[in-house]
Amino acid sequence: MALLLKNGRLVDPAVGLDEVADIIIRDGVIVEIGKDLSIPKGETLDISEKIVLPGLVDVHTHLREPGREDEETVASGTAAAAHGGFTAVCAMPNTSPICDTGSKVRFLVERAAEEGRVRVYPIGAITKGQEGAALAEIGDMTAEGAVAFSDDGRGIQSSGVTRIAMDYLRAFNKPLIAHCEDESLVSHGVVNEGVISTRMGMPGWPSAAEEIMVARDLRLAELTGCRLHLAHLSTAGSVALVRDAKARGVSVTCEVTPHHLFLDEDAVIRYDTNLKMNPPLRTAEDRAALVEGLIDGTVDCIATDHAPHAAHEKELEFELAPFGTTGLETALSLVNTHLVATEKLTWADVTRLMCHGPRAALGLPGVRLEAGQVADITVVDPEARVEVTREWFASKSRNSAFLGHKLLGKASEVLVGGYFALKNGKVVAR
């Protein structure tokens, strides 16, 4: 089965590509890139005016299966990923039960093979039950396909445990993904500590609680030589710490989320629980520093922290509602609307931040727009108009921080191993 994508603008800085050209895909592999190509039989799709990128990956997704299939499943979560333009997601281990053994990793790998619209790379827990105490069976999980390890959702509070985990992970050359939160400083904090916590009469979650753990983990990464990936950085101080550490040669990568890039604490004033995040939405200055980090290369990835939640739980009082927003389906449109269309970033930067950077950070298989490469491809219609409504999502959950936003640009096609997961903007059934 052959597929010809005609007249798209192909952008992949990894192979020095930014030009209008055609791509021929056969048996799941890119076989030729060039001008005025044709195929004797098969399907031809004209994608004039669209942008063709190597397949985007989200390194921070909560698929909720097993345990909370009412909120998301491997099937619905990967459908949401395809809808948002991703060819792969990395699934965080804080499911129920927590993904902390080889057999639980295998369960996810098998579910993804059966149900997944896009590729799923499991992330294993660092400690048993994510309790921050005893190491989980990292070797077993690696053997079953875990690509990285994280106690995401809760930071490991003990420096000693973190150090042991980092030392052990070196044996497998897998990164530790750190959720940076000093719980003794955060306590019951639900909004950024500062103006918004003062105005709303809500417990604050101070920037320092993140930055202290970022600084600690950077030091421990230097001490152990472990690869460190910092999840969802939200403060200017964290970005500065990473910038300095990278200059020193520390083996560190980091991600920021669209909600921390495009929303700030002022949005929370109406007690909208869809804006309750961990870490919380910060200040306009923090936002600006995160964008600066994207531009100067301090930040390696834009990751969604896609966190589906049941409506009846998000509708609780602000202090009781769970943290998080869905993100897979809005990320690319937000990046285009606020960064590409405004000329802060180029499409080459987008591949750096949503494809190559994240793949390198977690050691995932690389993808390039090049003959011989597997056909994991994202096609973007940069002029598509998106209005984010509750009905628009493929995810099972609707708790988006961006409900009501009008966005520019949307993935129109997603190819995973040469098969359409998304076509003409619609998720393709398996």
Added chain:
Amino acid sequence: MLSCKHIMTVDDMSAEDIQLILDTADSFTEVNERRIKKLPTLRGRTVVNLFLEPSTRTRMSFEIAAKRLSADGVNFTASSSATVKGESLRDTAKTLSAMACDLVVVRHKYAGAPQMLQECMDAHIVNGGDGVHEHPTQALLDLFTMRRTLGKLAGLRVGIVGDICHSRVAGSLVPALLKVGATPVIIGPPTLMPARPDILGAEVIYSLDEALPTLDVAYMLRVQFERADAMPIPSNREYAKLYGMNATRLAAGKPEMIVMHPGPMNRGVEISSDVADSPRTVVLDQVNAGVAVRMAVMFLLLGGEGGGAAA
């Protein structure tokens, strides 16, 4: 007429609204001194006291206010949070809305509960205290008491002393004082201040003794620390020594300075027993004002159909 439909925060009210409420409360004070303390004003209107956090005095004050205006008052109390009990606050709100209530007074453990109710129902919402956020009718009754006792509000320097960051009373009193042209001074150790006291518009002073000589009102907040971890003060003893109102401090203040407290008082901690019982402490006037002010709030929000103003 008030410019606001609800009183969820002090910011809902204009300076004129506050004046109107205080003036209306003045007229209701007279009613509260009669032998028959009842007006037909709100006959046929339904007022629900939705108290989802334990409270005795505030609930009673609203209840008495509703009864004196002949409204049908219904109490809905639950000591446990809505989640424990199994019905969400939104469902409770929709249930009350379906029963066609006219006004709901809500007391809740978490900030933002009045806003959540307002989204789910048509009734007027009065915030009876939400988390550590706001308690606007307390601020109104405090203003009323200051005005009655000191004859004015504009220009007063009001020291609010103690646990500012965990106080919904302070959360409403500071903006309310600013609206009427008084100067709030928040006094306490930095561990009891909100993260950004500078944005509140109040003066911030860490020493009570330093602030004391200029104050017209010393408003002592209740000190209550249940959490064992990260205690913000070393001991009640040291707190009383540094921030408690006692006879020595009372003597060091202006002779006309009054002492206020939202109650219930911790005698020996934020206020010594002799000061608590002194004529310069107007705690019972505050309680008394509470009924009149809450009558005024209900009367004005419900438009006073079925009768004129009290006077």
